[in-house]
Structures are given as structure tokens and as C-alpha cells.
Amino acid sequence: MPTRTRPVTALLFAALAGCTPLPRVVPDLALRPARPVPVETARGPATPARGQRIIERLKPGGEPSSIFDRHLAIETALTGRPLVADNQVTLLENGTATYRAMLEAIAGARRHIEMETYILQDDEIGQRFADALIAKRRQGVRVHLLFDSVGTLDTPPGFFQRLKDAGITLLEYNPINPVEAKAGWDVNERDHRKQLLVDGEIALMGGINISGVYSGGSFKERQRKSGRRGAADAKALPWRDTDLRIEGPVVAEFQQIFLDTWTQQKGPPLPAEDFVPRRRAAQGRQVVRAIPSSPRDATSAIYQTLMSSIDHAEKEILITTAYFVPDPQLLDALARAAGRGVDVKLILPRHSDVPLVLGAGRAHYGALLRAGVKLHERRAVLLHAKTAVVDGVWSTVGSTNLDWRSFVHNQELNAVVLGTGFGAQMQAAFARDLAASDPVTLEAWEHRPVKQRLAEWLGQLLQYWL
Secondary structure, eight states: OSSOOOHHHHHHHHHOOOOOOOOOOOOOGSSSOOOOEEEETTTEOOOOHHHHHHHHHSSSGOOOOOOIIHEEEEEEEOOOOOOOEEEEEEESHHHHHHHHHHHHHHHOOOOEEEEEEEEEESSSSHHHHHHHHHHHHTTEEEEEEEEEEETTTTHHHHHHHHHHHTTTTEESSSSGGGGGGSSSSOOOOOOOOOOEETTTTEEEEEOBBBSSGGSSOOOOHHHHHHTOOOOOGGGGGGOOOEEEEESSHHHHHHHHHHHHHHHHTTOOOOOGGGOOOOOOOOOSSSEEOOOOOOOOOSHHHHHHHHHHHHOOSSSEEEOOOBOOOOOOHHHHHHHHHTTTTTTEEEEEEESSSSHHHHHHTTTHHHHHHHOOEEEEOOOOOOOOEEEEETTTTTEEEEEEOBBBIIIIEEEEEEEEEEEEHHHHHHHHHHHHHHHEEEOHHHHHHOOOHHHHHHHHHHHHGGGOOO
8 A cells, every 4th residue: 555554553643643733724815915926937036027927928818817816926925935937847647657757867867866755665666766866876976865754664674775875865754763753753744745856957746656556557458467357456456646747947946845854854964056056048938836835834835725726716626636535624615616606526536545535535525516516536547646727727736635634744745837738738637537537426426325324434533544
């Protein structure tokens, strides 16, 4: 089970850690007047006039849009991070494409590599990454690896010792053993971020871990090889994820996020020159904001900006999420959006490596369907993507699930990409998943079996820790 803490372990964490409240939406934030949004470019900060021109060109047909006119100012206040122009963003679907892009980026590294991951398994894929990192270190490239203690619980110490012996600098996030903790100890606080940074020029980020579960072929190929003809076994399903390859000045933002965590965890000093933004030619025309969140923050910036984007949607909200355990505020925001005529569609998993999560999420299907939200369950894969696109102009891809664990307990990382060009790619990806999904109707849902209702009750009981 490569992406979630095992239920038994989660219950142990519940006994060891106190409950943290869900981040609240600040009521007066939505009432603040819109103000100019700072925009960074490859050559440095844009003037207010140029920044406004960059934002205006992202609007569909130049038409007014509340996503731009109000939400971006709110998002800036929430995150404290700039919009950054002049980037090239490539959408990556599924593990094979993402791993290929990651390994190519590592092979091309000239100065330094930073890698942050929740899971790094000692399997064929993990060994390929270990070999690639070791090869670059032998060429003189500095390599810094940050990994989560719980996410790598099953990875043998020898795997990491081999990396350390090769000269790679390692840092274990929030070790399970309190004796080894350097920055305070909270066993329930995890680093769920995934990012690979190369030379301060390329960032690859999203939902993917380093695990062989992402390297399988299509579901039909799996069926043919295994001889299965019936219902899919979750353990045999290929994993469906979404990630981004980003090149341009916003990579400096992702680097700073990595450095902040490394410093907070009291890792060994890193070469300062590796984290100095380098001015270079514009790589593209896409505008990106890097948004981290941490349980150590007063509030989750990712949660707040997602809520704001839903509240400012005018036409369409398309969400794909792997683990759906919504809180009352999120449920209310989705229902209100549907109530004002926004087309709200969610693609959710049919299968899960954590069945309790399915039950916890499905417990809310009835209320969402009655509110006019359209629900679909993805067939034939184990869905692991975490994406959203609003009105075709505001898109996000990252590590954040729509559940309590992501919003309360985990460090997470998302990228927000603005504009209709990338928005159209996101809409097309959503359409492909939608075609491979089954709609959930209210009539069928109200006649679901008692066994399923019991699973929902149990999932709700444990939802805070899932």
C-alpha cells in the first residue's frame, strides 16, 4: 500500500497525537477589495502595469472573470507567494511518462539535484532512481534527498546506506523514533510532498511516489497477463496519476520551499549557491504559483485557495481526487457552487488501496447528488491523481487530496497554473478520465446495500485519521 499510512498504524497515531482542528476559511478575507497582484518574470518583478497586462491576457477572450478579478488577490494574500510568468509547463499523465521525464532530468543535471518524496521503495523503480542519483553524484553533481519516515517505513536501511555511501546527502523527515527527531516530534505529521528539482531550472512535481505500482501497463494488459476476466482486484490495478514538468523562473519558488523544509528539519547545511535564482531567458508563456502547506502553519494555504477558487467559479468546476474525505466547509462550497448554476463534476475512485477512505467519502454522496453535484467513479485503475480546473482558466496539480489528512496533518505542495491554454489540456485530461468513469445517480445510490452503508459509517467514524 504505497501512498497511505496503514489503518492500524493510523489508529496508533491517533492514540499518540492530539486532534488538530481543520483550517477555517477566514470570513473577512472574501470581503477584502481586489488589489494589484505582484507578478515575477524571468527578468525579475514586473511593473504593476506589465503584471496586469500578463494577467489580462490569461482571461478567456479578455472577458471579466471573478477567478482573476477577485480570487487572485485573495490567493496572493493567503499564500504570500507571487505569480511567476515565463514558464513552460508540461502535463504528465501516469507513471511511465512521469518517470521517464524525471530520469531524463536527473541524467541532464550539471550542478545539483534536490528530491523530496513521501515513498521511496526498494523495488525495480526505486533502484533505477538510486542508480541514476548515484551516477550523477559520481560525476560531481550535488544530490540532496528528503524522504518521509512513515512513507519509507518498509524501505530497508541498506537502501539508504548505499545512497549515503555514494555521497548523497540524506534527511529523514520527522523520524518515527523520537530519539532521532531533531525538530520536535509529532508522529502524525508527515511530508507528503513530491518534487524533483534540477539545477534550479527544472521542477517535476505532483502526486507520484517512487514505487513500482506506477510502472504497470494498461488494465487490459494486466488482465491478459494475469488471466483475470472478472472484477478488478485493487492490488492488481495500474495506478493513474498526474504530474507536471515545469521549466522557468518559478522553479526558484519550489527550491525555496524545499530549503525551508530542510532547514526546519535541521538538515546539514546546503550550498547557498545552489539556491540563488539564476536569471535566464523566458522558457514559455505560462503563469504559475507554487503553493505549499504545512501542519505547522496557522492555516492551510492550499485549502484556503481551493475554497476561494470554488467560491469564485462562474461556469465549471472539474475535480479529480484520489482520497475524498471532505469536511463540512468543502461540502457546503461545492453545493453552493452547484446551486448557483456552476457545472460541478467530481471524478472519484471506484477502487482504493484504503477501503475505509472509500466508505468515508461515499457517505457524502447523497447530500452532494441532491445538491446537484455530478459524481463519477473511475473504472479499471487505482486513481491517485489530485487535480482541479475551474472555468477553464485556473488549474492545480499537486500532492493534496481532498481529505482531513492532507489539510491537517501533512506537508503538501501544489502548483496553480493560469490561462486557457493549459486549462484546455486539463479539461481534455478530465474528459478522458470521465469517459472511463461511471456516473453515480441518486436513485441508484439510495438503493445501495446495507453492507456498503456500514462501510460508510465506519469510514466516517475514522475520517479524521484517514
